[in-house]
Amino acid sequence: MSEKKNIIVIGGGIIGSCSAYFLSRHPKFNPSTHCITLLEATKIAGGASGKAGGLLALWAYPSSIVPLSYRLHKELAEEHGGAENWGYRGVHCGQIDAKARPLGGPSVKGVRDRPTDEKDGGPISVSLKKRSKDAMALLRSKGVPADLDWVDGSSVSGYEEMGTPATTAQVHPYLFTTSMAWLAEEKGVKIIYGAVTSINTGTDGVESVSYTTKEDDTSQILQASQVVLSAGPWTQTIWPEAPISALRAHSVTIRPSHPVSPYCLFTGIKLPKDFYNRSGSTNRSNKGTSQLVTPEIYARPNNEVYACGEGDELIPLPKTSDLVEVDQQRCQDIVDYVSSISDELRDGEVTARQACYLPNVDTGGGPLIGETSVKGLVIATGHTCWGIQNGPGTGKLVSEIVFDGAVTSANIKGLDPRKHGL
Numbered sequence: 133m134s135e136k137k138n139i140i141v142i143g144g145g146i147i148g149s150c151s152a153y154f155l156s157r158h159p160k161f162n163p164s165t166h167c168i169t170l171l172e173a174t175k176i177a178g179g180a181s182g183k184a185g186g187l188l189a190l191w192a193y194p195s196s197i198v199p200l201s202y203r204l205h206k207e208l209a210e211e212h213g214g215a216e217n218w219g220y221r222g223v224h225c226g227q228i229d230a231k232a233r234p235l236g237g238p239s240v241k242g243v244r245d246r247p248t249d250e251k252d253g254g255p256i257s258v259s260l261k262k263r264s265k266d267a268m269a270l271l272r273s274k275g276v277p278a279d280l281d282w283v284d285g286s287s288v289s290g291y292e293e294m295g296t297p298a299t300t301a302q303v304h305p306y307l308f309t310t311s312m313a314w315l316a317e318e319k320g321v322k323i324i325y326g327a328v329t330s331i332n333t334g335t336d337g338v339e340s341v342s343y344t345t346k347e348d349d350t351s352q353i354l355q356a357s358q359v360v361l362s363a364g365p366w367t368q369t370i371w372p373e374a375p376i377s378a379l380r381a382h383s384v385t386i387r388p389s390h391p392v393s394p395y396c397l398f399t400g401i402k403l404p405k406d407f408y409n410r411s412g413s414t415n416r417s418n419k420g421t422s423q424l425v426t427p428e429i430y431a432r433p434n435n436e437v438y439a440c441g442e443g444d445e446l447i448p449l450p451k452t453s454d455l456v457e458v459d460q461q462r463c464q465d466i467v468d469y470v471s472s473i474s475d476e477l478r479d480g481e482v483t484a485r486q487a488c489y490l491p492n493v494d495t496g497g498g499p500l501i502g503e504t505s506v507k508g509l510v511i512a513t514g515h516t517c518w519g520i521q522n523g524p525g526t527g528k529l530v531s532e533i534v535f536d537g538a539v540t541s542a543n544i545k546g547l548d549p550r551k552h553g554l
């Protein structure tokens with residue numbers, strides 16, 4: 133007979149959803165004696181886990197969990213049809229250095245959300261459609277691979293390979309995270325929508341979790357023998373000692389004017405002095421100096437390109453993921469930057485402008501995965517910019533901690549939350 137357990141996972145981002153998935157697949161999980169509940173305040177994958185890029189890489193960090201998690205992504209995709217269901221595929225990855233081209237004057241601004249043509253009286257598309265021999269030769273001369281034909285040769289100054297499909301892959305993070313949560317639910321995990329207000333402890337460790345329901349804001353208490361705290365950037369609002377802070381970042385998705393090859397690009401784009409004036413952003417200025425911007429651009433299957441910009445600390449983390457403020461100008465900047473080096477993106481359609489917060493560890497390093505000094509409280513958070521890559525590995529390790537009392541799949545001594553005072 134297995135011991136009775138009430139396991140509560142807090143947070144339905146990728147970390148909580150993968151934890152729920154692997155708990156429900158653990159050989160010791162017995163639905164007749166074990167009750168697993170996933171408590172999510174707002175929406176599964178409503179935060180960074182639904183708005184991230186989705187890059188997976190063997191060269192990510194920390195090295196203690198990356199190989200495990202990268203392998204698990206592959207296995208999950210094989211087992212559950214990840215290629216069709218969440219866009220899992222190997223990709224090329226490179227660093228591209230470029231100089232921004234002017235975007236073609238003020239008339240372009242504001243119409244890129246809606247592709248126009250001469251009949252609309254809008255700007256005429258000047259996309260090259262297919263690169264000419266000369267344009268391709270120019271790209272080759274800069275070291276750009278032959279099939280990366282959707283960047284402009286005249287603006288690129290250099291290309292360096294960072295990963296190949298053998299070492300680098302991608303998923304659509306929203307589709308992946310929600311799939312993990314539904315697959316966990318299929319095996320008996322109960323998903324409750326409610327915001328945790330406290331984890332209640334006694335002399336023998338965790339005892340229960342208090343939360344308010346999303347539906348009617350009533351207060352509820354759930355008895356708990358083990359709690360997995362995986363609320364990402366919101367971790368500190370539930371457990372104030374946790375050294376986790378939140379950094380906002382904006383991103384956009386674009387349907388390119390023509391299908392683009394599978395590349396994920398880290399960029400360094402030099403903006404000329406008058407870039408903002410010429411792009412029509414009259415309220416912006418780079419103060420007469422050139423400026424380097426570094427958007428990341430990820431081609432996705434199904435004719436979508438994701439691009440994100442740098443972080444900002446202008447607006448503190450709101451109470452819930454649906455209250456995150458989106459700065460439209462920051463989104464437009466990302467659109468302008470990526471449009472300045474690619475006709476396919478410039479002439480495409482912007483399909484989403486969004487923002488989210490990534491969880492950082494104030495004391496350095498991260499993520500924090502493991503038991504704490506409070507019996508029954510497991511922490512899995514602070515995944516910084518590699519939470520999508522490291523989600524499955526984290527979930528697997530959490531399931532081992534909860535059911536076996538120790539991890540066997542990786543050596544994560546360096547990620548011990550107790551080293552951070554927890």
Ligand SMILES: Cc1cc2nc3c(=O)[nH]c(=O)nc-3n(C[C@H](O)[C@H](O)[C@H](O)COP(=O)(O)OP(=O)(O)OC[C@H]3O[C@@H](n4cnc5c(N)ncnc54)[C@H](O)[C@@H]3O)c2cc1C
Pocket residue numbers: 142143144145146147148171172173174175176177178179180181182183184185186187188326327328329362363364365366370380381382383440441452453488489490491513514515516517518519520521522
């Ligand atoms: C712009 C951007 C691009 C990124 N790109 C990549 C990438 O390409 N590859 C990669 O590996 N990583 C990437 N990341 C990082 C990745 O998105 C994060 O590390 C990861 O999503 C964190 O997951 P999480 O589950 O810890 O947090 P979250 O996704 O924030 O989930 C936390 C959940 O907890 C819930 N919650 C909050 N408070 C409560 C409460 N009181 N009660 C119950 N539930 C609560 C929230 O509603 C939320 O659903 C990127 C991040 C950003 C910002």
